[in-house]
Amino acid sequence: MSKSLLLIFLLATIKFYSQENYNSESYKITLGDLSSKTFKKDSTANAFVIYEFGNSYVDKTNFRLTTEKKHKIKILNQEGFDQANIVIHLYNSDGGNSENVSEIIATTYNEFDGQVESTKLKEENIFKEVYDENHTIVKFTLPNIKPGSVLTYGYKITSPFMFKYHGWEFQGDIPKLYSQYNTSIPGYWDYHIKLVGGKKLAVNDSKIENTCLEVGRGGSADCTNSTYVMKDIPAFIEEDYSTTKQNYLARIDYELKTFTRADASVKHYTKSWKAVDKELRSDKDIGRQLRKSVDLEELLTPEIISETNPLKKAKAIYNYVQTHYMWNGDFKIFNDVSIKNLINSKSGNVSSINILLHNLLNESEIDAKPVFLSTRENGFPTILYPVLSDYNYLITRVTIGDKSYLLDATDKFLTFGQIPFRCLNQKGRLFDFKNESKWIDLKPNSKTATFVMAKFSLKENNQLVGKINMKQTGYHALSSKKTFFNNKDSYLNEIEDTHVNSEVLNFEAPKNNPNNPDFKANYELTHNLENIGGNIYLNPFLIKFFSENPFKLQERTYPIDFGYSDTYFYNMILDINNEYTIKELPKDVAFQLPNSTGSFVLSTKKVGSTINILFKINFNKPFYEPEYYDYLKEFMNLIVDAQNNSTILITKS
DSSP states (O other), X not given: OOHHHHHHHHHHHGGGOOSOOOOTTOSSOOHHHHHOOOOTTOTTOSEEEEEEEEEEXXXXXXXXXXXXXXXXXXXXXXXXXXGGEEEEEEEBOTTSOBOEEEEEEEEEEEEETTEEEXXXXXXXXXXXXXXXXXXXXXXXXXXXXXXXXXXXXXXEEEESOGGGOOOEESOOSSOEEEEEEEEEEETTEEEEEEEESSOOOSEEEEEEEEEEEEOGGGOXXXXXXXXXXEEXXXXXXXXXXXXXXGGTSOEEEEEEEEEEOTTSOEEESSOOHHHHHHHHHHOTTHHHHHHOXXXXXXXXXXXXXXXXXXXXXXXXXXXXXXXXOEEOSOOOOSSSOXXXXXXXXXXXXXXXXXXXXXXXXXXXXXXXXXXXXOOTTTOOOOSSSOOGGGOOEEEEEEEETTEEEEEOOSOTTOOTTOOOGGGOSSEEEEOOSSSOOEEEEOOOSSOEEEEEEEEEEEOTTSEEEEEEEEEEEHHHHHHHHHHXXXXXXXXXXXXXXXXXXEEEEEEEOTTOOTTOSEEEEEEEEEEEOOEETTEEEEOSOSSOSOSSOSOOOSOOOSOEEOSSOEEEEEEEEEEEOTTEEEEEOOOOEEEEOGGGSEEEEEEEXXXXXXXXXXXXEEEOOSEEOGGGHHHHHHHHHHHHHHHHHOOEEEEEO
């Protein structure tokens, strides 16, 4: 059927189509794609993928990895217009080789005044720019976008990098009805193939194609041809308390294991941990820096050098590096590492600072070892086999007696044994240059908690007058220290903003310094209460730990990762004088998460003219599996409700 006849057919019948009838298993535009205006599978969606297809193979003429992609997207409303902005990332190696994109074809289809319009992307509206030293991006925006539009676009990427076989993301930030990825891998290349995200494939088929690739001198290879399909894939919606979404997106990844040459010789790309350990020991960059000796007398004071208590000495060395060298914000760990440059400039990257710490400790006969890790935003490292490109951070572990401490000297607010929150990413690889490396848990060595003690009296002029004492430990303290010591006025403004219709007086932060493990503050507060018809309604929560429930999704399929377990404690003692009578108190509430993984309690007691309110929240785990989500959501609903809606009703006697 010609294109003109097809359009006439669509126009003649389009008004009879009103229900959803998307063509989800073909790239072709159909009447149902254009006329359907809703998406019942997800009523919150602004756009969704009707169909997408990818095909990766080795071109028989130039032996380059070729990947063809096609996408068909439905725009439901204006909030979905950003799906028309397409960005293609291309990899460039240091040696000058690069990926290229070609055959970009993009079209927008609309139904308008009884007609079907197709608007093609013009070549002059395709832009190319340098993204960073190893990446170029190609960008374009599909034209003439409206609510109801259907977008189609496709392109071909040619790559000389067989070690970077293209993966495929079945899941994205909008829902997908159908996603298919075909691959053809010649037997010369052997990959680790990893399915991430925990979602099931609707199709997972593989078969052998004989002599799919012929090379010179009569050489040939068979190919493994695979088809992977997922259907009805929900959007991945990011929510608080999680690591990077790349840990949980449904996708397939490839890591080159070996390459077999035509002469049958084998090159290993994925090595054993034993082989990687050996390479790092002899590495001319990071390996040499870790072995580099340092002159203690040139850097450390005689008091530190002569200290005989190993723990005190380790703390003094840590404090020296922490206060004398500034982190430049660079995460590089395998290159641009130089202790000499760090000492001279007083500034350097993560590796330089923590390797200097490592070397000073070892030179002082304190057992220190490097730990390689991947930060929370960088993703989980591969556990089954070594992939050094997974790692972007280095810390030091020191062992004194039977106790070990994880150390990072890049932040002056960290305490001895505390690592930055960004490093709390489950596991790190401890490298022992005498023995084999091993996995260790990246766990905080101290508890995180906030304690608030509020003692108040109700005066005859309907004023609440008293004092608040606060103590924070662990990561709660770290956050407050950074705010307080970087800008004390800002910290005080935050407190004043917390207390509406109140006056904050005599603020103190006693005995605090930047690397104290705890943070303490106290202040006086005068809070004006309103008398309504002879009644005073007092919410006893002058400080609220959670202003709203952070968990809002109908379903969350990835874990809730707080990074650390923690505790919140609030105690208010209220003394009312004889001029007042208590008519109503907050109801007691208690709730426990399954398997004793968390709890909260609200308890109110009245003894004479004194009211004692106790509120305590415990998160006993740093990490909760997705099946806890509904419980956590209800848990937080009750906590927020208790803080916002608890009332003490008081009247004049």
